[in-house]
Amino acid sequence: MSGPKAEVLQSNEVVESRLESWRDNLLGLMKERGLKQNDLAELINNRFYGGSESPRFTQKNVSTWVNAGLPDRKGHVRPFPKFEIMLQIAAVLEVDLGYLIGDIECKTYKAQDAHEYTGLEESALEEVRKITHFERKYHLGESRGSNSAMMSEILKSPILPELLDEMARLVRLTDKRGDIKGAVVAEYGEDLVGRALRYCDDFVAPGLDAPEEELREAEAINEAVFESAEVSPEERPRFIEAAAAISKAIDDCYDEENRLVRDESASRYMVQKRFGEIIELIAPSRFTK
Numbered sequence: 001m002s003g004p005k006a007e008v009l010q011s012n013e014v015v016e017s018r019l020e021s022w023r024d025n026l027l028g029l030m031k032e033r034g035l036k037q038n039d040l041a042e043l044i045n046n047r048f049y050g051g052s053e054s055p056r057f058t059q060k061n062v063s064t065w066v067n068a069g070l071p072d073r074k075g076h077v078r079p080f081p082k083f084e085i086m087l088q089i090a091a092v093l094e095v096d097l098g099y100l101i102g103d104i105e106c107k108t109y110k111a112q113d114a115h116e117y118t119g120l121e122e123s124a125l126e127e128v129r130k131i132t133h134f135e136r137k138y139h140l141g142e143s144r145g146s147n148s149a150m151m152s153e154i155l156k157s158p159i160l161p162e163l164l165d166e167m168a169r170l171v172r173l174t175d176k177r178g179d180i181k182g183a184v185v186a187e188y189g190e191d192l193v194g195r196a197l198r199y200c201d202d203f204v205a206p207g208l209d210a211p212e213e214e215l216r217e218a219e220a221i222n223e224a225v226f227e228s229a230e231v232s233p234e235e236r237p238r239f240i241e242a243a244a245a246i247s248k249a250i251d252d253c254y255d256e257e258n259r260l261v262r263d264e265s266a267s268r269y270m271v272q273k274r275f276g277e278i279i280e281l282i283a284p285s286r287f288t289k
Contacts, residue, residue, distance in 0.1 A: 019069030021102025163274035
């Protein structure tokens, strides 16, 4: 169905959303597989129509399919392909039709069920399938040393949750040095912080009980710093504050780096320890320690 009736049908929100999913997912799969419109037409012709010299479908047909829901040159909305054609498209692209029209997130209903049951991403499930595919194909999964058996043993290990907790802790480690620097810039502005940073090592801040001679010497040094940094008399109080804040931020960043190194080292040690415990549980050492 095309023309005005198709436009009325497209105005339905359910249909419109599925048309958008159809376009996005069909084009995405073609791009993923490196298929041009002619290529898709050829795949369908070869698989379902014997690849005759007078092909059933051409690039023009595929162009209509990938633009379903969008107006043609006459302003009429392009409809969905016929149902049997949609099934053929899904078949040659090795997905379920539900994926093409946006009913499921994964490419097949089996993968969708596994995703909902386990919470694993489809790409992770696909990697598991690849690991066990050869064994499943030739019925080798019962072997104690098979990939399937090893994966099952790892997943059943009572230590696995502890390993995953340790890995999550490692991943969640955050470097706060950027936040420390950002807070100083937010408070004093990039320009003032930039100038203060260049000269903060030259700036002298004597103690309150410093002798008068030391105070005069510090004042002379700081006056030269103000001049070099082009700090106006009005800016001087803020410049002094910024220089002090930068010095503290530098110390805080060193402390943060030390904390990060310490925590990461401890976390990586625990990850390796838990993984070693899983290996020992599955394949105990044959030698006396």
